[in-house]
Amino acid sequence: MEDVEHRTTRVRRPQSNGFVERLHITLLDEHFRIKGRQKWYESVEEMQKDLEEYLAVYNTKRPHQGRGMNGRTPFQAFRDGLNQKDQTGNKAAQKAA
Secondary structure, three states, X not given: OOOOOOOOOOOOOHHHHHHHHHHHHHHHHHHHHXXXXXXXXXXXXXXXXXXXXXXXXXXXXXXXXXXXOOOOOHHXXXXXXXXXXXXXXXXXXXXXX
């Protein structure tokens, strides 16, 4: 599907799943611990709404310093990757023609 390779990580080895572990820490530090002090949630839906708002900012407005990000947002990195894929795809199509 979409040339995505599915891989699993070793059990009980957070080093091999560092991106996800880092996201969990960021969610705790920047969202859940702050919102949890500011608001009393009456339902899971309320929590989900606030989480979706935070993730929208996290993915589109908050610059990231992770490996290969160079201060870009995840959305910018994704868009750059699509542009890069389009450029290499066009070059391959031109060579084949």
